[in-house]
Amino acid sequence: MARVEFDNITKVFEDTSGPIIAVEELSLDIPDGEFVVFVGPSGCGKSTTLRMLAGLETITDGEVRLNGEPVNDISPRDRDIAMVFQSYALYPHKTVRGNMGYGLDLSTDLNDEEVDRRVVEAAEMMGIEDLLDKKPGSLSGGQQQRVATGRAIVREPAVFLFDEPLSNLDAQLRKHMRTELSRIHSELGITTIYVTHDQEEAMTMADRIVILNDGQLQQVGSPKQVYYRPANTFVADFIGSPSMNFFDVDLEVASDGTGTLVGNGFTYSVSDSLVDLVGGDGEYILSIRPENLNVDPSAPSERSFEATVDVVEVIGSDNFIYLDVAGKECRLRAPSETEPEEGDVITVSFDEADLHLFDRNTEEALVHGHERAESTPKVIEQEA
């Protein structure tokens, strides 16, 4: 059980072509027992951050603390952590039992019986008690994954670290293991830091999601927060599948105070409260999730736009419709009964409550239309 603090940590790799900043001034406080998922594209610094916590990577600047104790100069074995690697990193020359018990043998004074009892317990938890006497080479990927997780569980560490542990599994098994890891976390209540590039994994498992890009922290928040209230266009684009639609728009406020968002290929009237929130004329990025767009022939023209259907992808439960709005791609998620032909021109509308406005220069969020979100940035009051 441990609280994990990253205090302004920076990691710089020296390369022949010059220094590469992998993580820049990251600060984060993870309370005891939380399940935190680090997510971001390849090279965003998420694995490096995890490895710095594990002690496998030195820290260029800043401090990492476990339960308030700085651990920068403490070796991995003295940090009371357990880690599951993407490649599983099982010892090929040891049996499953040997793999799982090895850490206990080395780092505790438990006798052989006690070690074995804990190994069997962890194996039962992972459903691999039949595999204890096999060598990793004879196991399937999913089984190896379970052994690797079991090896971490058996240690009963202060912190669990997972570095893309499910990336090498097929889609179905990945989903299954996702629930299983969540179950283990709720059973053991051990602080868990999980790294993935898969936003769906992050959304389904995390108490809090930490989104990184180019070594910089983009947003920290619950899955709902990062989904409904993305802090900037990067988060908005990264979270959610298919990803959000973005349009460059200008807000034009008429003399009577009514506002209109004017973009390339559409105009959209907005409420007075939104005009008040953004504070008048200006250049913005309007974004809207594919699931918040509707095909609605009867929508009023000032609150809809026309688009040409490019491609319709049938998913089963839904249809993904790819649209052309004045040369820009726009994605729409429609119920399966909505299935326009390619080339059709359809009327698309959305609710003001679902839009997001970002500053076009800083790409930071200004307004989230969604009622489910709490304060800051500003939220539109729903009109009756």
Add this chain to the structure above:
Amino acid sequence: MINETRRSRFLLYAGLGVFALFALTPYFWVVRTSLLTNFAAINPETGYLPALDALTLTAYTDIWNQFDFVTFFRNSLIVSISATLISLVFSIPGAYAFARLDFPGRKLLFYTAVFTIMFPWIVITIPVYEVFYVFGLINTLPGIIIALSIFVLPQTIWLLQGFFRQGIPENIEEAALIDGHTEIGAFLRIVLPLSAPAVGAAALFSFLTAWNNFLWVFVLTSDADVRTATVAIHFILGSDVLREWNILMAAVVLLVAPPVVFYGLSQRYVGEGLGGA
């Protein structure tokens, strides 16, 4: 169609057969001649495949009685095994450092080591002799052992670093660090056991290189009692057995036998080691 496939397959095997025959004939001839009497060896009527009753081991008993093969083999074994062990002791940590650690001058040192593998040793015989002379190592077994260890080392380092780089995932070492090992502990307890095939292959090559080495032993020794078998054969060829082909060939067979046995013992590991698995 079937006929065509069969024909091309037949031609392929026939071609391979001819090639194999060409490659193996000299070895067959060495063994055949070593098993004949001196007269039969040069008698044209003996034929390519001599009759069974013409075969004899006299060449082997003659050569064993005529020359001090016990000393030569003892020297060869001492020198080859010592050089193998010494080169492994230095090359295992060296290769591991080249493969895993990032230290200043790593590339320069590594390429220097690789360069010495390609360097024609004969060019440096005189300076090497001078150095060994200064240290009083001429005509001594330790001198030969040191020379062979040094010259075998780069090849062993090169072989092992490739294995450490590709054959052992870094994550396994990291898992060992987290499990409670120090870096040295992780190396000794996890990496080294997993590297047994590669170490076996490296040991085999070191042994063969040391056993077959002619140049350094020839340059650094002049007394018969510190000669290795490889160099001894050279002197035997030039002695009064000059025309006794059966004895010469028996000497060759004796010389080759130990490395073949050594290979037979270690080949189970060697294939894996070279495959990097």
